[in-house]
Amino acid sequence: MDLATRKIPMRKDILTNKMYPKREMVRIVKDKEGNISIDPTGKKPGRGAYVGLDPEAIKDAKAKKSLEKVFSHAIPENFYDELFDFVDHQKARMDLFGDLGKKH
Template identity: 70%
Template sequence: MKKRKIPMRKDVLTNEMQPKKSLVRIVRSSEGEISLDPTGKKPGRGAYVSLDPAAVQQAKAKKTLDKVFGQPIPPAFYDDLFAYVDHQKARQELFGAQE
């Protein structure tokens, strides 16, 4: 059986290449709205973030996503992102990585 290629994406917070399934996508729509994209299929400019709550906290302090998307991002979004990443990391540890 032929080995399948694993799609890799760059984490904007740590600048490391990781498998796409282990990252969460954040998307900016054409209207400038920033949102989480758990499916990875929303239209717009996307950026990938690893499931590391500490990196999200550091990104909030340094306003990393503001620089990535070129617009101010409300602190509430960082809080939502932290909650989502923390939850997904806990799920991964409990159930293992989903293939």
């Protein structure tokens, strides 16, 4: 199958309800013990949810405590800051280098 006919996996951003290509998103996962973490590999076990590369949406989520609603679990304030920094960094990389999923 060539690249022109290859299906691009899409995921819904839990903060904006918009669909984006999976590789342009960040996965957040809640494990069995209830720990919430960023999953850069997309392979950690647990309940996962995706957020887009929009730092402003992370700021809004912190103010509205959106992730608490999604995961039905208390989220530490510093997790939002960590997520903001990660998303901001990934967005900057995407802007600089283009598609993060391509092998160079």
